[in-house]
Amino acid sequence: MAITGAAELLAAWEAGLGEPAVGRALLLHRTARPDVAAGRLPLLPVGEREADLFTLRRALFGERMQVRLECAACGADMEFDLDAGELARSLGGRTGGAFGSPAGGDGVAAGSGDVADGIAASVAAVHSAAENDGFVGGPGGRAPGAGDSSAAGPGSVIRVRQDGWDVEFRLPGVGDLAAAARSGDPRAALLARCLVSAVRDGAAVSGADLPAAVQHRIAEAVEAADPGADLTLNVACPECGQATRAALDIASYLWTELDSWARDVLLDVHLLSTAYGWSEPEILALSPTRRRYYLELCADV
Numbered sequence: 001m002a003i004t005g006a007a008e009l010l011a012a013w014e015a016g017l018g019e020p021a022v023g024r025a026l027l028l029h030r031t032a033r034p035d036v037a038a039g040r041l042p043l044l045p046v047g048e049r050e051a052d053l054f055t056l057r058r059a060l061f062g063e064r065m066q067v068r069l070e071c072a073a074c075g076a077d078m079e080f081d082l083d084a085g086e087l088a089r090s091l092g093g094r095t096g097g098a099f100g101s102p103a104g105g106d107g108v109a110a111g112s113g114d115v116a117d118g119i120a121a122s123v124a125a126v127h128s129a130a131e132n133d134g135f136v137g138g139p140g141g142r143a144p145g146a147g148d149s150s151a152a153g154p155g156s157v158i159r160v161r162q163d164g165w166d167v168e169f170r171l172p173g174v175g176d177l178a179a180a181a182r183s184g185d186p187r188a189a190l191l192a193r194c195l196v197s198a199v200r201d202g203a204a205v206s207g208a209d210l211p212a213a214v215q216h217r218i219a220e221a222v223e224a225a226d227p228g229a230d231l232t233l234n235v236a237c238p239e240c241g242q243a244t245r246a247a248l249d250i251a252s253y254l255w256t257e258l259d260s261w262a263r264d265v266l267l268d269v270h271l272l273s274t275a276y277g278w279s280e281p282e283i284l285a286l287s288p289t290r291r292r293y294y295l296e297l298c299a300d301v
Contacts, residue, residue, distance in 0.1 A: 005284065005285075006265055006284045007281065007284045007285075009060070009258070009261075009262070010262055010265065010266075010284070012027060012028075012031050012258075013258050013259065013261075013262040014262075015027060016028075016255065016258075021251070021252065021255075022178040022181070024251065024255050025049075025053075025174075025251035025252075025255075026041060026042070026174070026178075028053055028056065028251055028254055028255065028258075029041050029049050029052060029053065029174070029251075031056060032052040032053055032055060032056035033052055041174065042173055042174050042175025042176075042178070043173040043174075043175060044173055044174060045171055045172075045173060045174075045225075045226040045228075045229065046172070046173070046174055046177060046226060046228070046229035047091055047226040047227060047228025047229045048226075048228070049174050050091055050228050050229065050231060050250055051087075051088050051091035051228055052088075053250045053251055053254055054084050054085075054087045054088035054091065054250055055084075055085075055088040056254065057084045057250065057253070057254045057257070058084040058085045058088060060254075060257075060258075061084075061257055061261075062084070063083050063084050063085045063086075064081050064082075064083070064084075065081065065082040065083070065084050065253070066079065066080075066081055067079070067080055067081070067082055067233070067248070069233070069235055069244060069246055070244075071237040071239065071240065071242065071244050072242070072244040072245075073237060073240050073242035073244070074237060074239055074240040074242070076237055076238075076239040076240070078235055078237060078238070078244070080235065082248075087231070087250075090228075091228035091231075156170070156171045156225070157169065157170050157171070157196055158170075158171060158218070158221045158222060158225055160214065160217050160218055160221050162213065162214055162217050163211075163213065163214070164200055164201050165198065165199070165200050165205075165210070165211075165214050166197075166198075166199045166200075167195070167197070167198045167199075167210070167214060167218060168195075168196035168197045168198075169194055169195055169196060169218050169221070169222070170194040170195075170196055171194075171222060171225055171226060172190060172193075172194050172222065172226075176190060176193050176194055177190065179193065180193060187215075188207075188208070191207045191210070191215070191218075192207055195207040198210060230247065231247065231248045231250070232245055232246070232247050232248070233245065233246050233247070233248055265284075268283070268291055268295060269283045269284070271295060271298060272291065272294055272295065272298070275294075275298045276294070
């Protein structure tokens with residue numbers, strides 16, 4: 001679905017109200033990628049989805065993303081800006097898209113009062129249990145040595161050789177991580193979903209028998225193949241100088257902004273409908289500038 005106006009964007013927001021975080025992220029991704037069949041989106045690498053969501057955020061609400069974070073060492077509030085367009089480009093995302101700002105720039109300003117307050121908690125949250133349990137951008141992970149893995153795209157198979165083990169692992173897609181996060185043991189569930197084969201000294205072995213060192217090497221290989229899957233902020237506190245690490249969940253961030261924008265627009269509809277008797281479609285068809293002008297006239301009466 002191409003977002004070209006306030007009515008379409010409101011419909012997307014309404015559809016996501018009853019969805020869990022995973023469902024909202026998928027809805028936002030569908031909005032960002034109307035050119036991709038909905039059934040294929042869960043197969044895309046996580047890093048590609050993140051880039052798409054940063055591109056969508058830039059189109060709807062602008063470049064500037066205000067982030068608030070609490071210092072893990074001294075508890076001081078830290079506030080800084082990120083550039084959505086630059087993040088999308090750094091993750092390999094498209095600089096354009098088949099969508100535009102709602103009704104020609106009808107978004108809320110990033111970081112304005114209620115929006116920034118709602119974002120503070122989501123910035124410190126991790127993407128999901130599965131994404132931070134050693135497979136995608138695990139703590140301390142570094143790129144494997146030359147020849148350990150190959151660059152991968154959607155559905156690509158990564159090969160890892162270590163200590164007599166020869167393992168093939170499919171690059172996890174968004175759907176794999178979502179399914180694994182719902183299980184009691186996300187690490188084991190993701191391994192079971194994406195393990196293609198495991199051989200030790202010529203004999204096939206089950207994924208449950210993979211030693212920790214091999215699993216860690218798989219995590220490193222996946223991170224190297226899909227580096228955009230884990231966007232971690234490392235922010236130095238201006239008060240104490242200590243660094244705080246936090247994962248930036250763009251889906252949660254963007255949903256918070258969309259929710260705030262939608263509620264503001266519905267309030268506009270209520271006020272203008274009460275004052276003039278216009279229907280919702282008639283009000284949403286107005287440009288943002290004209291809506292604001294009519295609201296000012298209502299206030300002056």
